[in-house]
Amino acid sequence: MDLVFSQEDLDFQEEIRSFLTSEYPLDIKERQDNRLPFEPEDVIKWQKILAKKGWFAINWPKKNGGTDWSPTKKYILQNELAVANTPIIIPFGVSMCGPVVYTFGTDTQKRQHLPGILNSDVWWCQGYSEPGSGSDLASLQTKAKLQGDNYIVNGTKSWTTLAQHADWIFCLVRTETTNIKQEGISFLLLDMKSPGVEVKPIITIDGSHEVNTVHFDNVKVPTENLVGVEGQGWKIAKFLLRHERTGIAGIAALKRELKRLKEICANVILGEGSLLDDPSYRRKLEAAEIELKATEFTELRTLSQISSGGAPGPESSILKIKGTELQQTISELFIEMLAYYSHPFFNETELGSNEAVGPDYAGAAMPHYLNFRKVSIYGGSNEIQRNVIAKAILGL
Amino acid sequence: MDFSFNEEQTLIQRQVAQFIQRDYEWEKRQALAKSELGFSSENWKIFADLGWLGISLSEESGGFGGSALETMIIMEEFGKGLVVEPFLETIVLCAGLIDSCGNKDQKSEILKKVISGEMHLALGFVEPQSRFNLADVITEAKKKGDGFVLNGFKSVVMNGPSANNIIISARISGKQSEEEGISLFVVDPKLEGVSLRNYPTVDGRRASEITLENVDVSSSCLLAEEGKGFKELEKAIDSATLAICAEAIGAMEVLYKTTVEYTKIRKQFGQAIGKFQVLQHRMVDMFMEYEQSKSLLYMATIKQAEKAEDSKKAISGLKYQVGKAAKFIGQQAVQLHGGMGVTDELNVGHFFKRLTTIITIFGNTDYHLKRYSQL
Ligand SMILES: Cc1cc2nc3c(=O)[nH]c(=O)nc-3n(C[C@H](O)[C@H](O)[C@H](O)COP(=O)(O)OP(=O)(O)OC[C@H]3O[C@@H](n4cnc5c(N)ncnc54)[C@H](O)[C@@H]3O)c2cc1C
Numbered sequence: 001m002d003l004v005f006s007q008e009d010l011d012f013q014e015e016i017r018s019f020l021t022s023e024y025p026l027d028i029k030e031r032q033d034n035r036l037p038f039e040p041e042d043v044i045k046w047q048k049i050l051a052k053k054g055w056f057a058i059n060w061p062k063k064n065g066g067t068d069w070s071p072t073k074k075y076i077l078q079n080e081l082a083v084a085n086t087p088i089i090i091p092f093g094v095s096m097c098g099p100v101v102y103t104f105g106t107d108t109q110k111r112q113h114l115p116g117i118l119n120s121d122v123w124w125c126q127g128y129s130e131p132g133s134g135s136d137l138a139s140l141q142t143k144a145k146l147q148g149d150n151y152i153v154n155g156t157k158s159w160t161t162l163a164q165h166a167d168w169i170f171c172l173v174r175t176e177t178t179n180i181k182q183e184g185i186s187f188l189l190l191d192m193k194s195p196g197v198e199v200k201p202i203i204t205i206d207g208s209h210e211v212n213t214v215h216f217d218n219v220k221v222p223t224e225n226l227v228g229v230e231g232q233g234w235k236i237a238k239f240l241l242r243h244e245r246t247g248i249a250g251i252a253a254l255k256r257e258l259k260r261l262k263e264i265c266a267n268v269i270l271g272e273g274s275l276l277d278d279p280s281y282r283r284k285l286e287a288a289e290i291e292l293k294a295t296e297f298t299e300l301r302t303l304s305q306i307s308s309g310g311a312p313g314p315e316s317s318i319l320k321i322k323g324t325e326l327q328q329t330i331s332e333l334f335i336e337m338l339a340y341y342s343h344p345f346f347n348e349t350e351l352g353s354n355e356a357v358g359p360d361y362a363g364a365a366m367p368h369y370l371n372f373r374k375v376s377i378y379g380g381s382n383e384i385q386r387n388v389i390a391k392a393i394l395g396l
Numbered sequence: 397m398d399f400s401f402n403e404e405q406t407l408i409q410r411q412v413a414q415f416i417q418r419d420y421e422w423e424k425r426q427a428l429a430k431s432e433l434g435f436s437s438e439n440w441k442i443f444a445d446l447g448w449l450g451i452s453l454s455e456e457s458g459g460f461g462g463s464a465l466e467t468m469i470i471m472e473e474f475g476k477g478l479v480v481e482p483f484l485e486t487i488v489l490c491a492g493l494i495d496s497c498g499n500k501d502q503k504s505e506i507l508k509k510v511i512s513g514e515m516h517l518a519l520g521f522v523e524p525q526s527r528f529n530l531a532d533v534i535t536e537a538k539k540k541g542d543g544f545v546l547n548g549f550k551s552v553v554m555n556g557p558s559a560n561n562i563i564i565s566a567r568i569s570g571k572q573s574e575e576e577g578i579s580l581f582v583v584d585p586k587l588e589g590v591s592l593r594n595y596p597t598v599d600g601r602r603a604s605e606i607t608l609e610n611v612d613v614s615s616s617c618l619l620a621e622e623g624k625g626f627k628e629l630e631k632a633i634d635s636a637t638l639a640i641c642a643e644a645i646g647a648m649e650v651l652y653k654t655t656v657e658y659t660k661i662r663k664q665f666g667q668a669i670g671k672f673q674v675l676q677h678r679m680v681d682m683f684m685e686y687e688q689s690k691s692l693l694y695m696a697t698i699k700q701a702e703k704a705e706d707s708k709k710a711i712s713g714l715k716y717q718v719g720k721a722a723k724f725i726g727q728q729a730v731q732l733h734g735g736m737g738v739t740d741e742l743n744v745g746h747f748f749k750r751l752t753t754i755i756t757i758f759g760n761t762d763y764h765l766k767r768y769s770q771l
Contacts, residue, residue, distance in 0.1 A: 139664075346595065346596065377738065
């Protein structure tokens with residue numbers, strides 16, 4: 001047991017830092033540091049910069065354009081990027097669709113789709129959830145009926161993140177109605193420009209447009225866009241769930257935000273001292289820090305398990321739960337720190353200007369707090385994750 | 397012991413409840429929150445006509461001589477409809493303050509217009525550095541001839557944009573956080589040197605940043621005795637804290653009930669999600685937090701109405717409980733609605749947002765727990 005990085009790891013860390021100094025565009029950095037709303041162009045630009053360096057699809061196998069890095073090396077890169085607050089990589093292509101295509105896809109599919117994902121030329125979105133099928137995903141009802149060389153797709157997907165920017169969507173659809181709901185589901189790749197696809201925005205409580213409803217009205221999908229075997233889509237869905245387990249807790253980002261919060265608090269005047277001198281607030285900050293340390297080391301333990309050959313098990317549900325709870329706690333502590341200055345809010349009405357009222361870090365805090373209620377709901381709600389732990393780990 | 401309302405109080409409750417049900421549909425409320433003004437002048441007129449605006453003000457000021465109980469009843473019902481009209485600010489906070497410490501002229505000039513619905517008020521009691529400490533006042537008042545000159549800054553002044561008069565706390569003597577030396581002034585925002593920056597708040601209401609730059613006010617604008625404004629300010633904030641807790645409790649009732657109903661209808665895994673025991677226990681906890689809050693609300697309101705010695709402490713205890721309950725119920729209502737809970741379309745998120753601001757307004761749980769232990 002030891003906690004030290006090797007010299008090689010440290011050199012790599014240094015390499016990343018100097019890369020960031022020279023390659024991280026200043027305009028993007030400024031928007032990121034000011035917590036301005038997400039710009040798709042920024043993310044694409046940044047993903048392309050990473051790809052050029054070979055640091056984008058790091059989890060992919062080398063032969064598909066990825067790396068053969070150790071988990072530690074991947075960890076170091078993700079950590080450094082988060083510390084620098086670079087844009088969050090959109091996972092739908094590189095972390096979700098890509099791995100499915102190189103694992104289950106035909107050679108033609110690989111040739112058609114992998115380069116677009118690697119180069120961030122094609123924006124993907126995830127069409128799993130439906131109005132009637134959220135936690136119970138396998139009950140999904142979107143139908144695909146075989147008709148000659150095409151599937152005819154009808155149905156509705158909901159909560160589709162950033163579908164308004166998407167070129168393609170990967171979907172779970174029902175190709176057959178069977179007694180066991182997990183059967184008869186297929187995995188389809190669908191061009192968003194196909195006739196019959198309609199995207200409608202869903203505005204969330206923070207006033208942003210991040211999710212959508214996607215309607216399919218007799219959409220023709222060529223059969224060559226089926227991934228894997230017809231009716232075996234659930235297997236792929238489960239593969240995807242198991243994939244990309246590390247980094248799920250977003251530890252580095254949490255550390256960065258907690259550090260930032262502490263720095264701000266030190267400058268929030270309270271009587272003779274600062275907010276950091278307020279014992280009740282301070283206690284909450286420290287408690288979050290301890291919980292974060294614990295989560296960090298739970299993640300590191302999981303990581304070392306992978307590097308010694310083991311596969312991450314349902315233990316990653318711990319990381320999802322603890323990571324998202326911490327994200328919510330920290331967003332809450334920002335609100336508490338701001339007190340009344342968390343209330344000004346321009347997202348919902350067109351009345352005001354978008355300037356911050358109060359300190360310049362105030363404007364983003366409330367939208368962020370509201371937006372982050374989602375993290376305990378999506379990606380398998382925290383209730384569902386607890387069910388997983390109860391069943392798969394505790395054997396209940 | 398008796399926790400029931402008298403006949404008159406029952407009548408008011410019914411009247412307000414009916415107004416919320418009939419005339420305050422969700423779509424209307426949303427449209428008001430998004431409008432330029434942020435609320436409806438017609439509704440305000442109705443409140444005046446029905447006598448709600450003067451209900452808790454003294455007869456001497458032209459009111460009906462009611463107590464904290466009547467205010468509680470109205471505010472709890474308002475909470476259920478997420479009413480955006482500034483009853484809390486104009487009536488409870490400011491008219492109550494003037495009623496308590498204004499001189500005869502101030503009462504007759506201001507309160508008459510308030511009660512008839514022609515005038516709105518706001519209270520500037522927060523400064524960028526003050527957080528919840530009412531005594532932390534940098535804004536200064538200097539004597540000049542017969543009157544005073546005001547200089548300073550007030551932040552997040554609720555209902556500032558609509559207020560015809562704004563009550564400002566300003567320091568006339570003493571150190572930054574001393575209770576002694578604080579004066580209250582009724583300031584017409586049209587006076588030279590007063591500038592407002594208006595904006596919406598996350599709960600669909602309106603507020604202002606107010607800058608005071610060499611504002612000349614006459615001595616008739618001084619509210620309460622010179623330098624002795626703190627006690628009055630504290631009293632007004634306490635009354636308003638009670639009222640906002642009543643509003644929160646109305647909102648919490650809607651949220652826990654809406655959640656229970658939703659989980660009965662929403663099906664996943666072939667059954668209503670309300671059948672999952674973990675969600676049942678969650679909702680039981682929401683329900684209990686609501687009931688506990690309501691118990692403390694009644695306790696504190698009765699103490700306030702009876703002018704009990706320990707009513708301040710009771711109010712801080714209540715605000716602590718309400719802050720805790722509002723957070724839990726708000727967050728869990730969203731969580732149990734799943735994706736629907738985070739949509740702008742559903743009312744749940746908007747109740748959650750108002751509860752979120754209420755947690756902060758007039759002091760958060762940390763502040764009131766500390767105050768409770770010090771009283
Ligand atoms: C912002 C956001 C972005 C999203 N992006 C995408 C996307 O890009 N693509 C996509 O496909 N989906 C996406 N989703 C959908 C997300 O995966 C679902 O919201 C999630 O699976 C929950 O489903 P639901 O909303 O239908 O809630 P429901 O499943 O109806 O759940 C409601 C509540 O019941 C609880 N519950 C349900 N079943 C159980 C049980 N068995 N035991 C205990 N509690 C239970 C849940 O935990 C929750 O609290 C997104 C959601 C959000 C909010």
